[in-house]
Amino acid sequence: MKKILFSLIVSFLAFAAYAQIQEPVKFKTELKNVSATEVEIVFTASIEQGWHVYSTDLGDGGPISATFNTDKLTGAQLDGKLRPVGKEIASFDKLFEMDVRYFEHTAQFVQKLKLTGGDYQVTGYLEYGACNDENCLPPTQVEFSFSGKAEGTSASVLAETPAEKVDTAAAPAVIGSADGPTSVVVSDNDLWSPVIDELNALGETTSQEDMSWLYIFITGFVGGLLALFTPCVWPIIPMTVSFFLKRSKDKKKGIRDAWTYGASIVVIYVTLGLAITAIFGANALNALSTNAIFNIFFCLMLVVFAASFFGAFEITLPSKWSNAVDSKAEATTGLLSIFLMAFTLSLVSFSCTGPIIGFLLVQVSTTGNVIAPAVGMLGFAIALALPFTLFALFPSWLKSMPKSGGWMNVIKVTLGFLELAFALKFLSVADLAYGWRILDRETFLALWIVLFALLGFYLLGKIKFPHDDDDTKVSVPRFFLALASLAFAVYMVPGLWGAPLKAVSAFAPPMQTQDFNLYNNEVHAKFDDYDAGMKYAREHGKPVMLDFTGYGCVNCRKMELAVWTDMKVADLINNDYVLITLYVDNKTRLPEPVKVMENGTERTLRTVGDKWSYLQRVKFGANAQPFYVLIDNEGKPLNKSYSYDEDIDKYVDFLQTGLDNYKKK
Structure with missing residues (x-):
């Protein structure tokens, strides 16, 4: 009984330490023989409810596409591209302004190989991207290695079909230990040391x-x-x-x-x-x-x-x-x-x-x-x-x-104006999908300004509809509603020149559709390299804000557009912190691949994005983006981490608390 109790306690502590590591997708890999000269590598995914895995060939500037990558390929050649199999869901993504395809619940990808005869060996990995409504995983790799012997066409015949680029770099040294969480990492300084326990002790930010x-x-x-x-x-x-x-x-x-x-x-x-x-x-x-x-x-x-x-x-x-x-x-x-x-x-x-x-x-x-x-x-x-x-x-x-009395009809007409306003929201999605460009951001805002101004005039009794009473008296509640509607219309006017308008950011078309933009209050990272940014922070005695993000992370862009554009947020980040933005899907190759042992599992870091994703996992115990963490210039956390939540007041409090804790130190 004591052993069982001890095991449960150890399991609970292990879970608590890595509670932020998410594994919503599990892949099974197998090799299928198609014929004497052909085989298929089949990747089958089981996807948790609420998550989706993106398909292949989505194009640049969007989410992470599924790709097939080889480290070693002998005795065989690739036959065509990676093929998605199953029920794909196609939709238009407003933020990326492009069509995307993805899978829910289950997904399958198939890569066909032609065998050239004799012994063959293929080693590599499937890379994929996964997101839910709040977070995105970094580019995740499913490694595989298959070998065998087959009779097939001679290599000289198949050589006419160009194969994908094969990385034949020498095997790198293994870093880390199989006994537990990695303590020796890609960098040789203590800024990479894990702070998972300290971060967990500060609590978690409740997601919206x-x-x-x-x-x-x-x-x-x-x-x-x-x-x-x-x-x-x-x-x-x-x-x-x-x-x-x-x-x-x-x-x-x-x-x-x-x-x-x-x-x-x-x-x-x-x-x-x-x-x-x-x-x-x-x-x-x-x-x-x-x-x-x-x-x-x-x-x-x-x-x-x-x-x-x-x-x-x-x-x-x-x-x-x-x-x-x-x-x-x-x-x-x-x-x-x-x-x-x-x-x-x-x-x-x-x-x-x-x-x-x-x-x-x-x-x-x-x-x-x-x-x-x-x-x-x-x-x-x-x-x-x-x-x-x-x-x-x-x-x-x-x-x-x-x-x-007539006041009930006033409520009906008011609801009619609101439904017209929301009708434009749905029309905006279709406009973006087909690329009509008839409802760009300033056009949308102009229509909303007119609608809410007309609503204000109606509530003041200046406009009449068929079922309205002839009584021209305006009650006090009706007057205040009119005041609110007219004030909201005036509030949206600066948006015609590019003001972010946080109150309507979830409804209006993206800022990229704005033809005329005078607004220039943006947040830009000083560094995109962790070690270089930390060195600068030490020299200038400032705290650090780490932004783990991705080029294909939808909610990362939402946070930047809806929260970072706030004057107070922008002022805190630009003036009081050293902002280091780390893209976990950065495809830039490392000088040479690095193998690490992470919790008993061997992983290979091939790109800069792999390096930053590894840093997020081993130092902070998290693997989803967006992920914001405030640290001092020694690498110690100053506040609990922050994920996707567009509450500006909460984000300001997150930044201010971290700054106050840094000053106390």
Whole structure:
């Protein structure tokens, strides 16, 4: 028992030390005989949920493509390129402005070889890139070595087909020890010494992904509250609650019926959310978020919803549906009767709730989370059901309930403006995918400025729609909403000249589409070499910010555009730190490959990117990007590490805390 307990403790400590090392992809490699003169090397990957592995030949300036690389090739020649096999997902990446292809759950790559006869040997590695919604792995290598003997065509015949470049450099010396974490590394100074324990002791930065379910729930809840204050729902509340309280002489039973009614509403809408996922599947819904055709469809759908809210027409379900359900409710008793009443409410109120539900489902379904639609609908349904149960518990509140009136139509029209604004977001994705360039950043911002200015004027009573009252009085809440809308429109004006506009960076097209840009507040690294940067920091007595990044890291670019452009963040990085940016996918070859023993596994460092990825793993115990760590000029951590989170205040606190700790030292 003691041995088992000791083993568990050791395993836990080992896990804690390397908790940031992620291995979401596992490859199996095998050699298959195709014929007497042909073989195939097959790489089969198992990919964790939420991650994806990029395919081959994606082109320059994008994510890391899967490539086949040889260190030694004798008695055989490459026959064609590395071939992806399986279900590829193709989408347009807004940040890289290019089409990308990737695999989820499983992937397979096949490289065919022609045997030239006699003994053959092939040694090398498959290199691939993998990302999820938050992080990207550095270029990762799957090493292989196969040998055998075969009868085949003579080498002189096959020599006409040029082979890929083969690295025949002499085998390098092995660095490190197989007994545990590597302590001797690629550099001969103590700046490479591991600080994993010290970094873990400082804690971890909570990622914004941890808040995704809560965010989706709150989004749905807000949508439900907005639906409450529409002409299709608000007038029904007092009628329904009074019905339950008068239905039975037993007050407790009336309250119980009202609770059942509210619970039925929740069940109906959550079932709708689950049905959406069941019909399409989480992966299909995620793919829709970058599919140009569906984004055009979403755009047109929101425009139709907006027109409905403006009063052009009403979107209603066939009246025979609601009549049939209503008559069924009257003919039954008990819980079924109450459930059918709730279902009738869902059908009757569809003209107001439909556009809100449609918009909500489009937004949350494209997160790729398998239960996102259900979570969103849960929030929506709870908000919608809440007043029915609360007013049943406290009937006296009904007297103070605001009466129906023109203010409900104001909410509908306001929602119409918002849906038009989001319609442009979906159109922007399609515009980028097809390269139309009709909705560049300044065009998008100009349209949003006009929309929110018109919304402000509407709230001030300067614009009228068909269902609006003639009453020209503007209430205090309406005035403040108008003020906020007009202020937001003014806020976006500097964006026409290139201001970053953090509040809309997630919606507007990328800065690269801006034709006229006067903004020049950018952060640039002083060094892209760790040892050179640390030497400079020592000479000038300054702390260091290490930025482990990648040319193909989407979220690294998001952080740089959304966070580093903030004035306070840029000032701290540029003036108080020595910024060292280390690209883990830098393909520049090292003078010679270096073999290292890392936790009992032999690895070969071939490129500069391999070197920086190795530094991140052995010194900080992490292997995903973006990864930011603050250290003093002796290589010791000053604060907990930071990953992908676009919260600017949190990032400023991260930088300021590190600076304060450095000054204390």
